[in-house]
Amino acid sequence: xxxxxxxxxxxxxxxxxxxxxxxxxxxxxxxxxxxxxxxxxxxxxxxxxxxxxxxxxxxxxxxxxxxxxxxxxxxxxxxxxxxxxxxxxxxxxxxxxxxxxxxxxxxxxxxxxxxxxxxxxxxxxxxxxxxxxxxxxxxxxxxxxxxxxxxxxxxxxxxxxxxxxxxxxxxxxxxxxxxxxxxxxxxxxxxxxxxxxxxxxxxxxxxxxxxxxxxxxxxxxxxxxxxxxxxxxxxxxxxxxxxxxxxxxxxxxxxxxxxxxxxxxxxxxxxxxxxxxxxxxxxxxx
Amino acid sequence: xxxxxxxxxxxxxxxxxxxxxxxxxxxxxxxxxxxxxxxxxxxxxxxxxxxxxxxxxxxxxxxxxxxxxxxxxxxxxxxxxxxxxxxxxxxxxxxxxxxxxxxxxxxxxxxxxxxxxxxxxxxxxxxxxxxxxxxxxxxxxxxxxxxxxxxxxxxxxxxxxxxxxxxxxxxxxxxxxxxxxxxxxxxxxxxxxxxxxxxxxxxxxxxxxxxxxxxxxxxxxxxxxxxxxxxxxxxxxxxxxxxxxxxxxxxxxxxxxxxxxxxxxxxxxxxxxxxxxxxxxxxxxx
Numbered sequence: 291x292x293x294x295x296x297x298x299x300x301x302x303x304x305x306x307x308x309x310x311x312x313x314x315x316x317x318x319x320x321x322x323x324x325x326x327x328x329x330x331x332x333x334x335x336x337x338x339x340x341x342x343x344x345x346x347x348x349x350x351x352x353x354x355x356x357x358x359x360x361x362x363x364x365x366x367x368x369x370x371x372x373x374x375x376x377x378x379x380x381x382x383x384x385x386x387x388x389x390x391x392x393x394x395x396x397x398x399x400x401x402x403x404x405x406x407x408x409x410x411x412x413x414x415x416x417x418x419x420x421x422x423x424x425x426x427x428x429x430x431x432x433x434x435x436x437x438x439x440x441x442x443x444x445x446x447x448x449x450x451x452x453x454x455x456x457x458x459x460x461x462x463x464x465x466x467x468x469x470x471x472x473x474x475x476x477x478x479x480x481x482x483x484x485x486x487x488x489x490x491x492x493x494x495x496x497x498x499x500x501x502x503x504x505x506x507x508x509x510x511x512x513x514x515x516x517x518x519x520x521x522x523x524x525x526x527x528x529x530x531x532x533x534x535x536x537x538x539x540x541x542x543x544x545x546x547x548x549x550x551x552x553x554x555x556x557x558x559x560x561x562x563x564x565x566x567x568x569x570x571x572x573x574x575x576x
Numbered sequence: 577x578x579x580x581x582x583x584x585x586x587x588x589x590x591x592x593x594x595x596x597x598x599x600x601x602x603x604x605x606x607x608x609x610x611x612x613x614x615x616x617x618x619x620x621x622x623x624x625x626x627x628x629x630x631x632x633x634x635x636x637x638x639x640x641x642x643x644x645x646x647x648x649x650x651x652x653x654x655x656x657x658x659x660x661x662x663x664x665x666x667x668x669x670x671x672x673x674x675x676x677x678x679x680x681x682x683x684x685x686x687x688x689x690x691x692x693x694x695x696x697x698x699x700x701x702x703x704x705x706x707x708x709x710x711x712x713x714x715x716x717x718x719x720x721x722x723x724x725x726x727x728x729x730x731x732x733x734x735x736x737x738x739x740x741x742x743x744x745x746x747x748x749x750x751x752x753x754x755x756x757x758x759x760x761x762x763x764x765x766x767x768x769x770x771x772x773x774x775x776x777x778x779x780x781x782x783x784x785x786x787x788x789x790x791x792x793x794x795x796x797x798x799x800x801x802x803x804x805x806x807x808x809x810x811x812x813x814x815x816x817x818x819x820x821x822x823x824x825x826x827x828x829x830x831x832x833x834x835x836x837x838x839x840x841x842x843x844x845x846x847x848x849x850x851x852x853x854x855x856x857x858x859x860x861x862x
Contacts, residue, residue, distance in 0.1 A: 298796070299832035351638045351831065357839075510584070545637065546585035553643075 291422055294319065300360035301326040304350065309418055313395075313409035316373035320415060321350040327363035328424045334563035335365045335425040336556065339411070339444075341435030342469075343389050346370045349434070354549035355556060362560035365425050369415055371437070373404040386473055392464070393440030394488050396477040405477060411444055412451065430454035430559035434548050435513070436461055436469070442490035442503075449500050454562035456504035456555045458548050459511055463491040463521035469513070491521040494531060502532035504558045506551045508541030577708055580605065586646035587612040590636065595704055599681075599695035602659035606701060607636045613649035614710045620849035621651045621711040622842065625697070625730075627721030628755075629675050632656045635720070640835035641842060648846035651711050655701055657723070659690040672759055678750070679726030680774050682763040691763060697730055698737065716740035716845035720834050721799070722747055722755070728776035735786050740848035742790035742841045744834050745797055749777040749807035755799070777807040780817060788818035790844045792837045794827030 294306040302325040311318045327333050336359065338349050349355065350368045359366050372378075372391035379400035380387040387401075396405035419425060431452050433441035438460025445455035464470020465485045474485040486492045503526070507519045519535075526533045541547040580592040588611040597604045613619050622645065624635050635641065636654045645652050658664075658677035665686035666673035673687075682691035705711060717738050719727035724746025731741035750756020751771045760771040772778045789812070793805045805821075812819045827833040 297828050297830045297832040298794075298826045298836070300836045304832050354640045354643070354835070356832075357640070357835070508584070540584045542583050544583045546583040546590050546642075549640070549643070550584070550586045 291418060299323065300357045302328065302356070302360050304356065306346065311373070311410050311414045313406040313414050314373040314404050316375050316378060316404050318373065318410065318415075319346045319370050321346045321368040322419070322423060323350075323356050323359055323366040324424065325360045325363050325365060328365060332424045332426045333363050333365050334428040334430070334560070335367060335419065336559045336563070337411070337429065337431040337433075337441070338366060338368050339393065339431070339433030339437030339440040340368065340371050341433070341437045342371070342385050344371050344437070345389065348545070349548070352545040352549065354552045358553045358556035362556055362564070364556060364560050364563065365423070367415070367419060369411060372407060375404075378404045385469065386476055390436065390473070392436055392470075392473045392477065392488065393443065394474070394477045397484070398477060398479050401477050407440075408444065411440070412448060416451070428453050428563045430456070430563050432456045432458070432555055432559070433460070434458040435517070435543065438462075439464060439490060443488050443493060446490065446493040446497055446499060447487065449497075454501060454559045455499065456558050457506075458551065458555070459507050459513075459517055459543055460490065460505070460522070461517055463489060463518035465489045465492065466521065467516050467518050469516040491518075491525050494522065495525045495529065498529055498531060501562060502534065504555060505533065505535040506538055506547075506555075507536070508538050508543065508547045510540045511543045511547075513543050577704060585609065586643045588614065588642070588646055590642065592632065597659070597696050597700045599692040599700050600659040600690050602661050602664060602690050604659065604696065604701075605632045605656050607632045607654040608705065608709060609636075609642050609645055609652040610710065611646045611649050611651060614651060618710045618712045619649050619651050620714040620716070620846070621653060621705065622845045622849070623697070623715065623717040623719075623727070624652060624654050625679065625717070625719030625723030625726040626654065626657050627719070627723045628657070628671050630657050630723070631675065634831070635834070638831040638835065639838055641838045644839045644842035648842055648850070650842060650846050650849065651709070653701075653705060655697060658693060661690075664690045667762075671755065672762055676722065676759070678722055678756075678759045678763065678774065679729065680760070680763045683770070684763060684765050687763050693726075694730065697726070698734060702737070714739050714849045716742070716849050718742045718744070718841055718845070719746070720744040721803070721829065724748075725750060725774075725776060729774050729779060732776065732779040732783055732785060733773065735783075740787060740845045741785065742844050743792075744837065744841070745793050745799075745803055745829055746776065746791070746808070747803055749775060749804040751775045751778065752807065753802050753804050755802040777804075777811050780808065781811045781815065784815060784817060787848060788820065790841060791819065791821040792824055792833075792841075793822070794824050794829065794833045796826045797829045797833075799829050
């Protein structure tokens with residue numbers, strides 16, 4: 291892990307690292323915020339996965355999470371959204387290829403060599419930060435849009451690795467959406483039975499989640515038809531899955547929406563990561 | 577004023593406008609945040625002037641001011657840093673021309689036709705927002721770097737228009753710095769006596785300020801030699817000017833620094849804009 295840049299922020303340190311990913315066979319960038327509390331010992335870690343067109347910088351500069359993480363003594367990690375480099379496959383569309391990995395392990399050409407972002411997050415990057423940064427093994431995960439999809443999928447498939455999960459306007463049901471069918475077909479092939487491991491609504495229906503889930507979704511989100519929050523809410527209700535799903539009046543899909551509720555999400559994770567394994571959730575209905 | 581985009585943010589509205597500037601003979605963009613309190617009546621307005629290379633978007637997306645403005649019932653305005661357009665003069669350097677106006681009224685070719693940013697802020701934009709947005713005539717002004725220079729200069733020359741002023745890492749003494757001499761020479765000509773009206777340290781020494789001033793400066797600021805905070809602090813001490821000047825340990829020049837202290841600055845202005853004309857300053861020494 292090489293330091294690319296570092297800035298003091300809310301009493302802690304915001305650092306951009308570069309390192310080699312074995313899974314993606316690429317050099318990757320990621321950003322880490324260590325709160326002031328990390329100077330006196332390891333702290334829990336909250337992962338934030340970003341959405342389409344983003345890299346490791348967007349949420350770091352626009353999400354406003356650091357101040358809340360400094361308050362609650364939580365570290366933050368912002369991975370990139372795909373491998374990058376001259377030999378990495380790409381597509382002219384903004385929603386396929388570089389900047390648009392959907393956090394899957396691709397099995398199809400030309401993607402499969404480098405696009406192993408599920409393994410990158412769960413294996414490579416997790417191992418690197420556990421080994422080299424002052425974080426405990428209590429981890430939460432959140433994300434926005436395609437990154438909300440990634441956060442839900444990675445949490446639901448790895449309940450032993452994550453104690454808490456929340457999402458902002460996630461792609462909730464990609465197997466039934468144009469934000470999903472195109473990409474899952476490209477990365478995983480035409481056999482739709484292979485796609486189910488990357489659909490949060492299907493995964494939650496099959497597996498449930500050991501704790502509760504916080505979901506924020508703006509009612510004026512310009513992409514809401516592609517996100518399909520109704521699929522996720524139906525599963526939550528049918529399974530009696532503990533969750534708080536908030537339809538936020540007149541918020542859109544932007545980081546103005548994300549930053550408006552960043553404080554709530556960091557507090558949600560902090561309560562579960564600093565406290566007992568299955569946090570009781572506070573009153574967040576208002 | 578045409579609306580270019582609008583997003584709900586912390587319960588209020590973040591809007592990008594475009595309008596015609598008579599002073600700059602150009603169509604200009606600016607951003608306004610109206611807090612929830614503006615729905616029930618006019619609120620005070622805090623101006624934020626951005627630095628070199630920025631436009632109306634940087635502080636809007638990276639400064640983290642909106643949440644604090646929503647808390648305190650203050651509107652925010654983020655002007656662009658220069659005129660833009662095909663016929664607007666420019667220079668290949670990042671610190672002269674487009675994105676680098678220094679908020680002066682240029683008198684020299686090729687700048688003087690469009691680069692009238694001092695008048696744009698004080699006259700055109702102020703008149704437009706006063707006429708069309710729910711803001712009172714109680715205004716504060718702040719800014720970062722070149723925008724801190726602009727905020728100090730505009731406040732000190734217009735004490736009747738601004739009730740409060742604060743700055744983040746301002747260019748404090750441009751007549752004695754390479755961030756200043758080059759630009760003042762280009763925009764105003766070689767007669768240095770014409771430059772004094774755009775040097776905050778000279779202006780404060782000559783005129784003082786009717787209230788107190790909040791200044792934050794990072795000790796690890798990579799541009800601190802160009803900013804010359806020592807000139808401003810010397811004037812403050814010599815004049816016994818009420819002020820709080822904070823040298824913040826290990827902070828650099830980035831928006832990670834600005835956002836870390838945004839809450840303090842908004843609270844500082846709110847206390848002075850919502851309260852009496854000359855606010856008593858709270859304990860901000862820590």
